[in-house]
Amino acid sequence: MNVTHDTAQKTTTLHAIGRLDFEAAGGFQKDLEASVSAAAADGNAVLIDCSALEYVSSAGLRVFLVGARAAKAANVPFAVYALTASVKEVFDVSGFGRIIDVLFDRAGALEKVGRGA
């Protein structure tokens, strides 16, 4: 899996591309934790763009919980958006929608984390 980053509107966005499985989970977790930490220092929100995330396994899913947990503990607004159908199904089955803000698109996500236009 590849991850690109951008920062705009006081928001750090991680764009997850590809498959988040056991092999990719460790690296993504480090990246996400570092992004949350930096966002906390800068007063930014953190979003994860899942529009190009094709697949999430059980190991990969746990990374979202780690990120959400770190964000909540650091008072960093956090959301994910544009889940593909297969990833949305994983989120629905596991109940992640109860603990992570999941939005349809970037505009909705920015609104949710208080960075909307």
Added chain:
Amino acid sequence: MISLTEELTLLAVEDDGRIAYTAGSPNFAMALVGACIVDLNTAGRVDADLTGLNVLSTEPTGLAAQDRVLQVLAEGPIQTTDRWVLELQGDAPDLVRLTLAQLQQRGILHQSEKRFLWALRARRYPIDDGGKEQKEAKLRILAALLSDGLPTPHDTILIGLAVVGGLLEAFMSKSEIARLSERIAEIGGLDLVVRGVEAAIRADAEVRAHAIMLSIH
């Protein structure tokens, strides 16, 4: 740190070393299999998704119960987590035995046999480390349920498996569990493997219910 399987098994050991009656239930058996699968996932031996449980490596972990499950998974077809949990629940007594032996090797408990009326034997597993590991697991569960933070992946899985395995009752009152039911539902079992265990439990209950109805008519 001890494995999830060991923690779950420890939660089933009562203060006097007896094994809680709930550990004799099919639900506990399936929760224990789920714990083994999660340990294997954490160790990079398997990974699960909604279509199946995939074996990534057959290298033993060194934990007997988990390695036994890994061997079965490696030799079998790719199937969903719930199918594997249903299939492996019959192995639960052996998995418990292997896990208790592991806990004994770690010095966390020991096996003792008491005789009653000179003939009846009762096996118990008194805890040796001052109850440290068991207390820690219980305190982490309670802390997660009583706070409004998010749990770690490990703790959400432990809570989810303790719930379906009937183990919360061992250290929380019915009224406490009822009072915290929303929180338990919110943060317990936020995990694909735990959801697979829950699906297996539902499927197993349906089969049993069907069998009962057939026997009536």
